[in-house]
Amino acid sequence: MLADAPFEPLNTDSSTPSDRSPVAYLKRYYGYDHFRPMQEAIIQSVLAGKDTVVLMPTGGGKSVCFQIPALMLPGITVVVSPLIALMKDQVEALQLNGVAAVYLNSTQSAREQRQIEDDCLAGKIKLLYTSPEKLLSESFFIFLQQLNLSLFAIDEAHCISSWGHDFRPEYTQLHALRAQFPAIPMIALTATADKLTRQDIATRLGMVDPQVFVASFNRPNLSLQVLPGTNRLQQIVRLLQMKPDTSGIIYCLSRKATENLAAKLQEKGLMAGFYHAGMSNSERSMVQEMFLKDDIRIMCATIAFGMGIDKSNVRWVIHYNMPKNMEGFYQEIGRAGRDGSPADTVLFYSFADVATYKDMLSEAKPANLGVQLAKLERMQQYADAHTCRRRILLSYFSEELTEPCGNCDVCRNPRVTFDGTILAQKALSAIVRVQERVPMNLLIDILRGSRSQTVLQYGYDKVKTYGAGKDLKFDEWRSYLHQLINIGVIEIAYDQHYALKKGILGDAVLFEGRKIELVRPEDVLKPVVEKPKAKNQQAKDDLFEQLRTLRKQVADEQNVPPYVIFTDTTLEDMARQRPTTPDGLRNVSGVGERKLQLFGRRFLDVITGYVRGQAREGNNLRGSTHLVTLELYEKGYSMEEIAAERQVTTQTVLSHLLYLRRSGYSIDLEGMITSAERAEIEEAINQIGFDNNSAKPVYEHLGGRFSYDKIRLTAALMEI
Template structure:
């Protein structure tokens, strides 16, 4: 029936995209063919399009079962934003008044609504079941399908009731979608929904644009404030384990001039909803939330996700970090890790059934393994989801960009295992560390453990080192911790085998991050716009229009669309429809103000509009200059620019000086921040404010050649000219 439809034409018409991502097209054809479909794609992989596009094409109404009211509203706003009519999508849940529910039902019965979002709780209400029996259902889409499984990280019992209710309403094809599922969870979902025959579309879990980094918890709040200030104006989410910490951290950020709000399950529904809306509407930049509470956020331009506390499982971690960079742009995932957090999580397990403790213990061990690993973080993460990452270096995580030092620790592992056995596996790690160091604590004196053979055999290392030995031996499976008995260390069969036949064991040397925490190097930068001034004006306009419509700004146009506008300069609705992510409906609905602003801007600045991509003000410059400007836009280091062109860094600086001197504004802060601290930057900048000439030598004489290099002065002079002159 739908075989002859031009899917690309429909995709362009409804959503403004000119191509499908990954397996989207194949999955959509499967849905249009009336078959059961199972979609396993990471956050940002474009899952929602797989049911949204067929719903808009097919006869009848698609029923979308979604667990979060906030997420439903988000999705409905988004679809309405792409269509000329509001009644194309509705949601049915407890937040609606009786009058609103009546209106929704009227639109659905009249055949105007293509997508109806319902919460699983609403689906079970008798009056809703009777209502849904009256309509033609194109298919059922079950979003966040991992909620069905007890092995999933977000189990919801009401999801178990979906299958019998769907059968009562009337059978239609089922589309199950999730962003995170191990093989066990996947089977559980298909079995419970009765769709073991479903065609499975599984995308790679690798999100290339996400940068992963784990930092030790050293002056964590200071590090977070510094990081946010360096990423000013960008949207971010910070996760904490406790509500108390959420409140404290949000307050801390506010005091430091950061627009941040708290969000956790203990707040009243109204405050929580208001805070979330302020985040979506870009009235605040940062939301601080509890890990336990699902944010339900479909915001594409979250630029960083920070974990103040490490999550309980890698599945949870993957889901939460996956909220960054959903538009394919920059996404920095920074996690703060201290082993005592793991101990805290272990304590929470006491009193739970043994089986649950066992699952929890295994999940925590995987998390520790991820946090402490010296190999590529992507390899560990993808392996967890049953996927093999072929490269050894992803170039986009802290371990690949700054490899940790490894040392041979075969001898130390043997010493540690012998000490555990010598005390008959009846003591915890800190006590055994004190034995090895030769530290006569009160406990060691009372048990006369200073008489042991192991006493003092590890005196050339400190307690921190031995704790790292125990943890990494645990990750390697040589020892385990008996949670039932206060965390006593036990040697596993693998550990006994190791003692009988020791082999090389590379131990990751713990960094001392006190100093290193000051630098934020490593994370790659996100996309850029062609004309920064126009891009900024378009963002302001978007914010005003969003406020007028009471919608989040990204529903109007996403950042990549504004970026494309600032390169292509469209001055009428037809041209606007050629912009990335702008379909016909969107262009007609919101485009008028945008094309008028761009037209005026083009006239005011005497801009020659490009047919393709042009870097503004350098259309007639040499290829080298164009290359450098584009590289700086992408925040590539000067060393990398120099290497790719086979020149010296000082030559790159000369080219940059020439570009800035000709009147082009360049933002090289990202590079300056890597080579000079704030105080030194300020000192040079202030010098040029008062200086009589722009001579580099005079600046060096005044400021001191032992303090600064010639390149430091030249870079700051470029910044000064660009900021003050252009």
């Protein structure tokens, strides 16, 4: 928590909300001019006192849906959050925005907790974050009954439902809130829940006729790509070389895999760490904090990592292994690009991952084995798809995408099919001739004519189809066999050591002339050859890097993650607009009043210094010419000397100084003319008027005793 964060929002901004409209609060505290889809409707539902259920994807802006009502309603909002790291991040971000928010949990001393409780009782707090365990204790209920409560917000609400993918027993007791506080409205929020889970959430919380909002699951800023699960380390390194100095997560299936991969990446000079449930609490907290603060850029992690991560500048997510269901996959890729800027997601797919999951399920024999196997099959279908992946992903969540997305690997590189009937027949013939007893890798060895020990030991080099596919590489055969499995030509006997057998279409292909279309295997990831950047884009990128460096410095000083200071999207908007005044910085998306007060001057100094530097090098970016004039003015040059130095007219210099004065810079225009001169010129202007396009009438009226510049200066001062 920020040591010196004020509890009371500062009211030093002239735009402090007075009309009580949600969008005014959005601008004041968050720096945005417009809500994202559905946010305002949700806020209005809460403000009307209605119980509300919100299903909104990760990065969709769920938190704003209860934080703005908390600011607008009298009293205090209690937020239930399952993870300490999550509530800590959100509270730090709110405090930097000037919002009176705190959290109560087991990490605090008794003295700290008493102080926070006193502040709540004194009405100094608007949002109080806590865990379900803390909330449900008897002493805490007594404390809550003394507060002026306005709202209960249940975050990660899928945890309350046994139908959800991350059920937590402690959440089931939250129904006590309705029993104890029947008049206080509730909002329940989650990123992943099907219709049954949403209904269960409302029932278990005792909601009354809740308003249900289901936002689109489409995250168009996320690119989707599936790559063959071969040479993964090489492909990952190549991908990271294309995205230097960016943050990302690599999800692995096992704890050991996270440690091994992190070590290999470190050997290659990359800032990588690992995270899994086998680490101690202190170890996990330390590495998570390093990742949040950009002290390490790459996190190799199991699925134990992520729900408590509110890091908005994750630019990529890689799945080293295929997830076991679409819900988990969607939630994990959703941790990229939360700020709305482009982000990449890559899934490495191999049949071995599917086999591993099926082994695990067959050993565990869960009660819902059939459901879990069906979910695994849907995940496999996504990975094997040769049509728009986003359409497949969204259809799983009952959402239709009418057109191909254009931002997945299939859309960018449409698959070209070929007649693969002969390949299918060769594979089937080999399977039959070895009596449907061999697994995939051994079948490929037989088709390719390998003289491996196993092939020779069992006499497979004597079968008629031995070497029938030697013209293809091992990985090519594996890709084609995967496709044949997925379309039903071949099937796998999981209970017979993964032996390959004829599938439901096998006889039709062998004996009935059934044609099979296949797709050639994709190459591994290739470096993207970027077009040379335009001068303006290069300037934007260079300035963005300078702003990002400053952001890290400021974040370290405040002991918060960099994205809490400003998101990447906000820095990109700064680099695009290049504001040099406080009013200009207010127009940048994501700059609220409190952050403008705290950090605005330092970011403006970087922007101004960059623009001036570009101007000295002859790169006249927008606004740079005014700043060069300002630099000479600040050195004590007269208007005539500035004009001579810059080889422009004094009229141009005057226009620059006027612009700077109106933009908020301290420009002493009055000192450029005596009071007597100004009085005489003002009298003439009042008599005959002044035309901005021509000072000649006033000049002639005064008999040419005053220069055109002094006449224009006086006219400008009369308007200021």
